[in-house]
Amino acid sequence: MDGDRAPLSGRAGRPALAAVPLAFLAVFFAWPLVAILERSLVLDGRLDLPLDVLASSSTLEVAWFTTWQAAVSTVLAVVAGLPLAWAIARFSFPGRRLAEALVLVPFVLPTVVVATAFVALLPDGIERSVWAILLAHVFFNVAVVVRLVGSYWSGLDARAWDAAATLGAGPARRFRSLTLPALAPALAAAASIVFLFCFTSFGVILILGGPRYATLETEIYNQAARAFDLRTAAALALLQLAAVALVVAVAGRLERRLGGSRSARGARAQRPGGRERAWVAVAVGGTLGLLALPPATLVERSLAVPGGHGLDHYRRLAEQTPALLVTPWHAILNSLLFATIAAGIALAVGIPAAVLAVRGAGGALDTLVMLPLGASAAMLGFGFLLAFADPPLDLRGTIWLVPIAQALVATPFVVRSLAPTLRSVDNRLREAAAVLGASPPRVRREVDLPLAARGLAVAAGLAFAIALGEFGATVFVARADWPTLPVAIFRFLGRPGAENVGQAMALCVVLMSLTAAGAIAADRVLGRGGWRS
């Protein structure tokens, strides 16, 4: 028996626990990356740097566009997020928690839904343009700014602000000389995350950029799936990998340099008074109103039929369409099936990783599991195409690549949401159970499981929602006769005609409802005090 050898529970189980996540990452993350490296660097058995691809004018153009659109998107998102961050950080008002939850919704909406919403919202002519891309990126990332900057802001010492006011500094002056410098670490953190998201943005660019605008991420797809030039695609993926690593490194340095001299004494949020009330109302109402506009238009347009409104687009989801090999209704079922499998895999991989991270034994593993976050989705999908097209693991014909790719994207979120819950379980509870005669497996079942159940539910919901909306990797590996919801939406948008756009929007509303319901449910459960400090 396990207990006879090890007086302390857990030690003996460590290698076994680590095996699952490590094997999963080795096969489905490391191997595809190796496949990309091989394809880009080796030609006819010899090392052959793809300098011709990397130095070509079209690559430079794409790289330049990728960088500047990400930079501009970041600046706009930070500016757009600050008012609501201020309102939430500094004041308490009815519906504050709701506002915090609502602002999160765009962030968890699938990229294809957001892109389609802007197609619906923007007038003809600019609906597929740089402006559309920038706006969609802002829409997505306001949540990041509000959450990160807002929580940091609420921890700042408000007394310096009050002191400056008594010294005669006006609000604008105080913001510039006091608040902004104090917020620098949070702003830098938010900006670097937003930049990374926009830099690796895939669905938004692919749909809103049209044929004219391509980033490294979408160009990998164009070269691999449309031009069938795998060597160029692999070279671009290599470039993307290096660029992402650079961004992460720079962001890390920046954050360390600005690193917090944050006062532990946070200001208590107060009711806004006088003129502040109006400003808070504008910040909250304005931000949420603007954020509600694209999804609202999407819903409205999904119901628009010639001469009024109706459910025609939805009704037609059950009918055959030239855009797909199956009915759209099948795509919905496929998505639910794949997302369920993917959530199962993500939990199977993420739970042991989280357990190890909490025991302090999995520092390296913790980092490893996070890596797929850094690698972009299109890169993962492309790597899958290269790695699993030949024996020994030829998965091309199967449907398994889709849920596995989705699970890879979802696992980091599972670990991140589960680890704090597990950490909050007092180890002495496990010891108390052990002394009362519970064997290590029994302790896990009787103590860890019930106490982490809420965190597990949240992690499962999150993994499901992420898998449901996953597009970047899925579009590479989904079989034509097994499309997921995002893939089906993309196919509809790629065809001309109001009919197809209407169908896409109806599918978007279905996808959005499923995802948003999951995300809000998760946030509600979290907010109800699942985290014990």
Next chain:
Amino acid sequence: MIRLEGIVVELGGVRILDGVGLEAGEAETLALLGPSGSGKSTLLRVAAGLQPPAAGRVLLDGADITRVPAHRRGVGLVFQDAVLFPHRTVGDNVGFGLRVRGDAVADRRRRVSELLELVGLAGAEQRDVGTLSGGEAQRVALARALAPSPRVLLLDEPLASLDGPLRDRLRDDLHDLFAALRLTVVHVTHDVAEAFALGRRVAVLRDGRIAQTATPDELWSRPADTWVARFLGMRNLIEDDAGLRVVRPEAVHVVPGDDAVVLAVDRRGPLTVLTVRLDGAEELEAATTTLTAPRPGDRVSVEIDPDGVVDVAADPYAEREAAHGRADDADDLPLHPR
């Protein structure tokens, strides 16, 4: 009976326990007394099987259980702050060990209600543990530990997180309970009064070593060295040509006279403790039961009962600690807060 021999524990390169031996005999309560950081809790964890020792043996009723895991030892453990399972009712907490053992539902229910009655919480089975007061939670924790009839009960500062009258009452209840159940108990505490009240014998732990093991009376009358004497609260240390001696405060009698001055008067429950300074000599503490004590500044005289003067050994580690630049632990202890 539980017996620990030569227990050594090192954590992160620091030697927490350095060859500790102690024994609690059948139906005996052994108090394990020491300042915080002396290794008491670690020693208890070794006894419970939660901390494997680097060296030494743990014997339960004569059998070596050093390598038996916690869940097969059949010992009971009560933590400082209850540590009840928050997702279970009071009854399920108390019945946990019985359920793990596989007892039948009816037996379990009977035993749980029996134990809740024993700890003064009859009928609390369905209560949510979140609604319990600190004292109630500790009683439930005690019932939970006792339910599977452990061969030895280990208590880790069970009263430390309670205060005032509640603490005193639970202490008295524990005393009666241990006697009635004829339990073998190791009771860890940093509180001298608690150790004296509950322990038939007291083991004093200092920096991972046993400084002295004795009955409370022996300990009070013959502390092993000056560190133990001071840790027990004896302030009257006299050093002269004859060596080191401790004068117990109750052996110092304050009488009318004019060769000493009263510095302070403290009433501590039934006792009044006077601090007096002999002219041209040291300060002494005197404990009396009188209700008419002198006042600070009064001139008095002092008589010392020879029975209350004890030769003690010098602190065996004083030099080592001085070499390490460490202050004497006992001086920092708020044993008798003023």
